Amino acid sequence: KxxxxxxPAALSVPEGExxxxxxxxxxxxxxxxxWFRQDxxxxxxxxxxxQSSQREQTSGRLNASLDKSSGRSxxxxxxxxxxxxxxxxxxxxxxxxxxxxxxGGTRLMVKP
Amino acid sequence: GAVVSQHxxxxxxxxxxxxxxxxxxxxxxxxxxxxxxxxxxxxxxxxATSNEGSKATYEQGVEKDKFLINHASLTxxxxxxxxxxxxxxSFYICSVLRGLGTEAxxxxxTRLTVV
Numbered sequence: 001k002x003x004x005x006x007x008p009a010a011l012s013v014p015e016g017e018x019x020x021x022x023x024x025x026x027x028x029x030x031x032x033x034x035w036f037r038q039d040x041x042x043x044x045x046x047x048x049x050x051q052s053s054q055r056e057q058t059s060g061r062l063n064a065s066l067d068k069s070s071g072r073s074x075x076x077x078x079x080x081x082x083x084x085x086x087x088x089x090x091x092x093x094x095x096x097x098x099x100x101x102x103x104g105g106t107r108l109m110v111k112p
Numbered sequence: 113g114a115v116v117s118q119h120x121x122x123x124x125x126x127x128x129x130x131x132x133x134x135x136x137x138x139x140x141x142x143x144x145x146x147x148x149x150x151x152x153x154x155x156x157x158x159x160a161t162s163n164e165g166s167k168a169t170y171e172q173g174v175e176k177d178k179f180l181i182n183h184a185s186l187t188x189x190x191x192x193x194x195x196x197x198x199x200x201x202s203f204y205i206c207s208v209l210r211g212l213g214t215e216a217x218x219x220x221x222t223r224l225t226v227v
Contacts, residue, residue: 031214032214032215034215034216036218041203041221041223042220042221043118043205043218043219043220043221044156044205044207044218045218046215046216046217046218049215089155089156091216093209093214093216095214099146099158099161100146100158100207100216102155102156103155104154104155105155107153
C-alpha cells in the first residue's frame with residue numbers, strides 16, 4: 001500500500017527565505033507526482049506535475065524535483081512571500097485504476 | 113481558467129435533511145470523478161470514485177446509502193448527503209484527472225454544516 005509522508009508538518013519562516021518542503025513515498029512505481037496548494041477553506045490548486053520519467057519541473061519561484069528510486073520529492077520555494085502562506089500537499093498517482101495518495105501536508109506561514 | 117466547478121461553496125442544513133453537491137468538469141468530458149472529504153487540519157480522504165453511466169465505487173467504511181453519487185453525464189457528478197447529521201459536517205471536494213499526463217484538478221470545495 002502506497003504511503004506518502006510530508007516533512008515538516010508545519011513551517012514558519014520570515015519573508016525572503018528560500019525553503020524546501022519534503023515528500024516521501026513508499027512505492028516507487030509511480031505514474032506521476034503532483035504538488036498542490038490549499039488556502040484555508042478552499043479547494044486544491046495544482047502547482048506542479050512531475051511525470052515519472054522527469055526529474056524536475058519549474059514554475060516561477062517554484063521548483064519541484066523527483067527522485068523516484070529513493071521515493072522522494074522536494075518543493076523548493078525561492079524568495080518566500082507572505083502570499084505563499086498556505087498548506088502544501090503532495091500526491092502520487094500509480095496509474096489507471098488507482099487513486100491519488102496524499103501526504104499529510106505542510107502548513108507554511110511566511111511572516112512579513 | 114478553472115477546470116472543475118463545484119457548487120455550492122458552503123451550505124447549512126438542518127439535521128435529517130438531504131444536501132446535494134454538484135461537480136462539473138468545464139472544458140472536457142470526465143468519465144471518472146473523485147469525491148473527497150477533508151476534516152480540519154487533515155489531508156484529503158477519498159470517499160468514492162464516480163463513474164459515468166455506472167455505479168460509483170466506494171472506499172471502505174464509506175456508507176453508500178448515506179452518500180449517494182450520481183454521474184449521469186460526462187460533465188456532471190453529484191454527491192447527495194442523505195439524512196444529514198452533525199457528524200457529516202465537513203469539507204467535501206471533487207476532483208478529475210485530465211489529459212495523457214493525468215493531471216488532477218480539484219473543485220473549490222463545499223463546506224457542509226449540519227445543525
